[in-house]
Amino acid sequence: MTIDRRGFLTALGFGGALVAGGAGGGVARAAAAVAASAAPVLPALVRQPVGSGSRGPARGLVAAPPDWSALKARLAGRLLQPGDPGYGVARVGFNELNDGQFPAAVARCTSVADVQACLDAARGHGVPIAARSGGHSYLGYSVPNGGLVMDLRPLARIQTQSDGAVRVGAGARLIEVYAALARAGRLMPAGSCPTVGVSGLALGGGIGVLARKYGLTCDRLVSAEVVTADSRVVTASACSEPDLYWALRGGGGGNFGVVTGFTFSTEAVPDLTVFSLAFPAGSAASVTGAWQDWVAGAPPDLWSNCVVSGGTPPTCQVGGCLVGTAKELNPLLDRLVAAAGTRPVSRSAQGKSYLDAMKYMAGCANDTIAQCHLKSEGGRLPREAFVAVSRMLPAALDPQAMVRLMTGRDGIDLLLDSLGGAVADLAPDATAFPHRTALASAQVYASATHANRAAVTAAVDGIRDGLAALGATGAYVNYIDAGLPDWGTAYYGDNLARLKSVSEQYDPDQVFAFPQSVARA
Template sequence: MNLNRRRFLTALGAAATAVSVGGTPARALVAFPPRDRGWAAAPPDWKALRNRLGTRLVLPADPGYGTARLGYNTLNDGQLPAAVAQCVSADDVRACLDVARGHGIPIAARGGGHGYLGYSVPARGLVIDLRRMADVRVRPDGTAEIGAGARLIEVYAALAEAGRLLPGGSCPTVGVSGLTLGGGLGVLTREYGLTCDRLTAADVVTADSRLLTAAPTTEPDLYWALRGGGGGNFGVVTRFAFATAPAPGLTVFVLAFPAGSVTQVLGAWQPWVAAAPYELWASCQITGGTPPGCRIVGCYVGDPSGANPLLDRLVTAAGTTPASRTVSPRDYLGAMKFMAGCSNDTVAQCHPTWEGGILPRAGFVAVSRVLGPAPLDPAGVTALMAGRTGVDLLLDSLGGAVGELAPDATAFPHRDSLATAQVYAGATSISEDRVRTTVNRIRDGLAALGAHGAYVNYIDGTLPDWGRAYYGGNLPRLKDVAHRYDPDGAFAFPQSVAAA
């Protein structure tokens, strides 16, 4: 789940007490050079693009540039794009590519802007900002047509109004584009699959400005790659079509265990969640400290009468009584807001502050691993988190419907994995190097315990063998698709598929 983990953890921790399209240091990121063609490219004709977009082309001297250029992670604020193009249609995107292509500058699309390394706001590059393409329409057959700039809170609210759901992440300000293109982990994945598993078609503007529809019967290789191959690799998606499901009643829960019980709880959680019915999703969230603490946060498709016996089994297996236990029935939108940490806020408030909401940006360092089918050594994980105050390890369960597809059925390869692991820590420009060293040590420690993969939506600039870690055996086919649709590397960036 690509989310504001600090808010999520803080909000859920407070609740439990009373009854959470991108690492190299952000300032080191520079414009990724084009392939060497032996000549110096002239700058793009921004005047021509201004004639097309008007004030929707924001240049460094324009009012609003200081806000328009920003991504979500404040550590990336030093990256200054040459232009931000606020597009409202696929034709706008095509015009952007016609002007910028071949001029030696990086080109990147931006949906929600949550990419961890800020690749969607390339220094001295063009940001194709899709935020204004955020419409969500639900057809009578349950198919949802969603603009590429929609944030998850907008998607969930529109679907809930139609009595439908789409499995997705928990942070309300994450964009549907980046989430889907990297796979799409979320609190309903075990019952309904990944977000990308629900994708039925996508409109894509390719590097040569063609507008294609990727679907099972049209551009099937591109369609395959868009389902987990990572954002920014194959073109600019402007519209998604998803097969939604009827929205049933849900139950959310938080079990906060006493500090010092991580080994017992994690030892019980891993086999428990592996054997759980598809209806149950649960995250084991470990907070570093002396000793480390943990809580189990989750969602059950059904009412509390079905969830409570399952939770009782976990508590019995752990041999430790939770310090607090919250089990609450919610409707679909209510459950998504609870997981976002904004359950008491209106939909409008569950937006970023610069869009009139109350959710701020954040500075953080985060990396990931993906567990194999086998559980990790609980004592080893506890040791990794001992004394690491200010760092969280979030183990989000997979399995269920995710494992029903083969690893090469889509570009997302981690079909037989027990869970993903994200290491997250807040940071400032002053503390970034120290924090990054800490989270990387935990990441590498998890690999030594057997968690070798990684999730591309938690993109990590210092991850060893990152291409294989993200994509496994799907990497060669992804490279072939990327070369076919972007042979000149117009969308290249440091961890693009083509660079792996």
């Protein structure tokens, strides 16, 4: 079965792109049953503002609640509310720390028409509306308290085409996309979390284990089918709705409209070799410094990450994937080891097929595809309880200073995922993803409980702010962070103004607004 993410990272030293903020693996917990009489409370933090446009009542007026019965009658899929069988499972997302959020309703959308019905029913009624693909939002923005969740999981069909493109339903999970592509002898660059929804991953950019060779997931987007805030269905591509198409490639999930389907370009499957090196205690600074210089000069065929695990002293591991053979990889690894000035305590390099390499990265190398994303007990997705934040490294940072940030921080990992290569082939304003020239992304990740959440959050935020003081001021919207200072600029840089203009064009009444939506940046 899949192992938990931190255990996987600690064992192998691998990170990867996660979507709209989540991590893969973990142990499923039974969702708490909700009594029929338990009316969800909508806090001010996520209350949908009532717009003054034509589709909502004037500001200051109290909106009537949606007619849930009418919506239930119109839907082809199910509408689940508190007290209904299955609501207790359907209402939760990936991060267990968000289990205190109780949507007023969860709509299982089986078609574009179901999405339109949801928007027609809830728009203008003062409740938050969110689409959910994988449910991996770090902060649970895809399961708004007191709101309507449009569950897109039934829209999971994957069709590979003769021209090498693949059509992917918005509810498909990443491991399912990998499996379908592998059967056709194709690949596309994406992340390592097997259960993440492809929608959030692609819409936020899509940092992944083949990014330096093939670009971000969003760079592979040919077109998207989108239901806009006023229930229109449009196709966003280079030739149709070009501003929306630009925004969808890195502007973040939950903004602009509900994407119900994607078409991505793909590549023929090459030889792949995965690798892992664990270094001795006390060498984290030398390895981290050597790794930053190494990836900056590495060929685009090589993707790597460096994981610094907090402790006294911190420890360090390096992993990655080469588009090529072990024979081609080993001289590159020798160069890293020589630069680090310390020999790893373990080193492995394994040639694998595309699908087996992606399963390895996902921490489910010995599992079936079903086991990669479903636990056997009750068919529930594996879940985790965690706090995580991010930064973007514009260039190499002082390794001694980075390791000092992790000293004594037991249970916290700093994951550096290399960028460059094909990611940097596009200009920062070519798509909404602005971090084209960054050396690497940094994610600070820690398991947590409800009891220690505040303390863990303070520690994680301290590392995040320490990285900013060293020069890493950007951040990745797919690792969304409630406490991030100046988050709009951190996520989007100079692209923010254009993104806000696109948001105003396609959602003037802020139907899709949430606490960290583009509209509120």
